[in-house]
Amino acid sequence: MSAQKTDWNDIHVAYTVARHGTLTAAAEHLNVHHSTVLRRINALEKKLGTTLFHRHARGYVPTEAGRLLTQVAENTQNEFDLLLGQLQGTDAELSGTLIITTVNSMTENLMPLLADFQHQYPQIKLEFAAEGRIFKLEHGEAHVSIRPGKPNDPDYVVQQLGEYATTFYGNRTYVEQHGLIESLDNLDGHRFISTIESYSIVTFMKWMNEQVPTEQIYFRCNDFTGFVPAVKAGLGAAPISCWLAEKHSELIALTPPPENWNYKLWLVTHRDMHRTAKVQAFTRFLKEALPL
Numbered sequence: 231m232s233a234q235k236t237d238w239n240d241i242h243v244a245y246t247v248a249r250h251g252t253l254t255a256a257a258e259h260l261n262v263h264h265s266t267v268l269r270r271i272n273a274l275e276k277k278l279g280t281t282l283f284h285r286h287a288r289g290y291v292p293t294e295a296g297r298l299l300t301q302v303a304e305n306t307q308n309e310f311d312l313l314l315g316q317l318q319g320t321d322a323e324l325s326g327t328l329i330i331t332t333v334n335s336m337t338e339n340l341m342p343l344l345a346d347f348q349h350q351y352p353q354i355k356l357e358f359a360a361e362g363r364i365f366k367l368e369h370g371e372a373h374v375s376i377r378p379g380k381p382n383d384p385d386y387v388v389q390q391l392g393e394y395a396t397t398f399y400g401n402r403t404y405v406e407q408h409g410l411i412e413s414l415d416n417l418d419g420h421r422f423i424s425t426i427e428s429y430s431i432v433t434f435m436k437w438m439n440e441q442v443p444t445e446q447i448y449f450r451c452n453d454f455t456g457f458v459p460a461v462k463a464g465l466g467a468a469p470i471s472c473w474l475a476e477k478h479s480e481l482i483a484l485t486p487p488p489e490n491w492n493y494k495l496w497l498v499t500h501r502d503m504h505r506t507a508k509v510q511a512f513t514r515f516l517k518e519a520l521p522l
Contacts, residue, residue, distance in 0.1 A: 240274040243267055244282055245303035248296060251289040308369070325353040328508045331365040331372040332358075335454035339474055340376065343519050347512060354508050362453070367500040373509055375498040376516075379431070387504045389513070391495040391520050395487035396434050400467040401480050411467070411485040414441070421448045423460045423468035429453075434469040434491040473521060495520070 247256040247267060257264040271290075275282050282296035292300055332340060337360045344356055365371040368385060380388060398411055408420050414437075422438070424447045429435040449465040451457060457468040462480050469491070475481045497516060503509055 240270045241303050243270040245300045248292045248300040327355045329357045329372040330374045332360050332376040334360045347515050378493045380496050387499045389497045391497050393492050393494050395472045396491040397487040398467045398484040399470045399481040403464050421466040423449045423466040426450045
């Protein structure tokens with residue numbers, strides 16, 4: 231049988247095995263039994279007359295032929311995902327589903343705004359995804375991204391929403407026991423909250439990593455979402471966005487916001503979806519609703 235008649239499903243299985251490295255992981259991703267994956271791989275290699283994978287105890291590693299096939303398969307999958315993303319963005323009416331993504335730490339700030347938006351546009355259904363990874367707008371994973379970091383993809387439409395201050399906060403008990411931070415050059419007597427990972431790409435975390443002695447960090451969270459509850463519980467002082475801190479009367483600023491800790495917030499859309507009615511409605515709403 232010629233390679234031209236090869237089933238795309240077999241190629242997709244090979245691509246999935248190459249991505250995940252084992253039959254078991256690929257089978258779980260495809261929601262089939264691992265024997266089905268093995269059968270398809272063996273059948274594809276027989277049709278093509280070449281070996282696509284080196285079999286090792288720890289998994290499957292593509293041969294040169296396997297790398298060539300999976301690269302073409304990946305390009306095809308990306309084109310297909312892009313098409314789906316474009317089709318999902320063709321709604322002309324203020325209805326359908328709008329997918330919004332952001333970082334975890336923005337959830338509390340944005341949730342009331344999303345409620346206000348839906349009150350204004352009740353026919354638009356919202357899907358909200360807040361997590362560390364950056365969603366691929368070009369693949370239709372989301373229609374709008376709200377993020378602190380500015381992307382440089384030429385296919386993205388990037389608009390600045392505002393610039394926001396950050397400083398150290400503690401609760402009332404903390405201030406009574408440790409006082410305010412009189413100067414960032416003198417942190418003696420203070421107990422700090424930080425993250426488990428370094429997050430040095432963030433300005434204030436880079437400063438903490440370089441300036442706060444490790445022995446003065448008494449509590450660590452997996453990400454910034456833990457800072458507010460940890461400060462409210464009295465576990466120490468943490469850098470928190472002033473915009474977020476305003477929502478919690480228990481939080482007390484320990485020092486004026488350092489100017490170089492300011493962060494910019496960006497609204498990002500893909501050019502193929504930017505002009506759709508629902509994206510335009512959300513963009514206009516957000517620019518008017520956000521504090522500047």
